[in-house]
Amino acid sequence: MNPKLRAAGVMIRDFEAGDPRYGTERQVLVQCDEDESFYRFAGGTVEYGETAAEAIIREFMEEYDLVVRVGPLMAVNEHFFQYYGKEHHQVTLIHHCELEQTDEIPEPLWHKEHSSVKLVWRTLSQLKRRPVYPEGIFLMLEKDYPTIAHLVTGRSSR
Numbered sequence: 001m002n003p004k005l006r007a008a009g010v011m012i013r014d015f016e017a018g019d020p021r022y023g024t025e026r027q028v029l030v031q032c033d034e035d036e037s038f039y040r041f042a043g044g045t046v047e048y049g050e051t052a053a054e055a056i057i058r059e060f061m062e063e064y065d066l067v068v069r070v071g072p073l074m075a076v077n078e079h080f081f082q083y084y085g086k087e088h089h090q091v092t093l094i095h096h097c098e099l100e101q102t103d104e105i106p107e108p109l110w111h112k113e114h115s116s117v118k119l120v121w122r123t124l125s126q127l128k129r130r131p132v133y134p135e136g137i138f139l140m141l142e143k144d145y146p147t148i149a150h151l152v153t154g155r156s157s158r
Contacts, residue, residue: 004045004088004089004090004091005045005046005052005091005092005093006043006044006045006046006055006090006091006092006093007043007044007046007052007053007055007056007059007092007093007094007095008040008041008042008043008044008056008092008093008094008095009041009042009043009056009060009068009070009094009095009096009097010028010029010041010074010094010095010096010097010137010141011028011029011068011096011097011098011099012026012027012028012029012096012141013026013027013028013029013121014026014027015027025123025124025125026123026124026141026142027121027122027123027124028121028122028123028124028127028141029042029099029119029120029121030119030120030121030122030127030132031111031117031118031119032117032118032120032130033116033117033118034116034118036120036130037130037131038130038131038132038133039122039127039130039131039132039133040132040133040134041094041137042059042060042063042064042119043055043056043059043060043092043094044058044059044063046093052070052093052095053070053095056068056070056095056097057070060097062112062113063111063112063113064105064109064111064112064119065112066099066100066101066105066109067099067100067101068097068098068099068100069097069098069099069100070095070096070097071095071096071097071098072095072096073093073094073095073096073148074094074095074096074140074148074149075094075134075137075140075148075149075150075151076091076092076093076094076148076149076150076151077091077092077094077134077137077151077152077153078090078091078150078151078152078153078155079091079092079134079152079153079154080152080153080154080155081154092134094134094137105119107120107121108120124138124141124142127141134151134153135151135153136149136151136153137149137151
């Protein structure tokens with residue numbers, strides 16, 4: 001079982017009271033399916049020879065034509081799962097990120113390769129209504145300056 005390295009970017013925006021476009025609640029840029037049955041963060045596999053930050057920049061450009069700045073590490077998620085009878089170990093480095101352009105992105109912004117995947121801004125209240133992956137990340141989204149977390153998911157106790 002070889003671990004697979006992935007990288008994902010979390011973008012958070014807070015607004016001052018009285019902004020009629022967004023309200024006052026923190027919003028997070030998330031990836032989801034058409035029905036918004038779950039939320040996750042955009043990103044993808046780290047290719048050989050690139051860093052997690054380079055992978056995040058590449059993935060946002062390839063998938064959505066978005067230019068991002070990658071900030072500090074927010075969390076490391078180790079995910080254990082079985083697929084077609086084989087055990088897998090996936091590690092995702094999750095970084096704080098910012099959009100390079102200050103203009104609004106069209107919403108929803110549809111994935112260029114997977115027509116049922118979209119990118120949307122959602123408030124924390126909206127995120128509470130559906131699963132947010134990886135498990136345990138939601139609590140970090142509520143904090144202003146969370147410490148780096150190590151999230152382990154899908155592993156039974158040994």
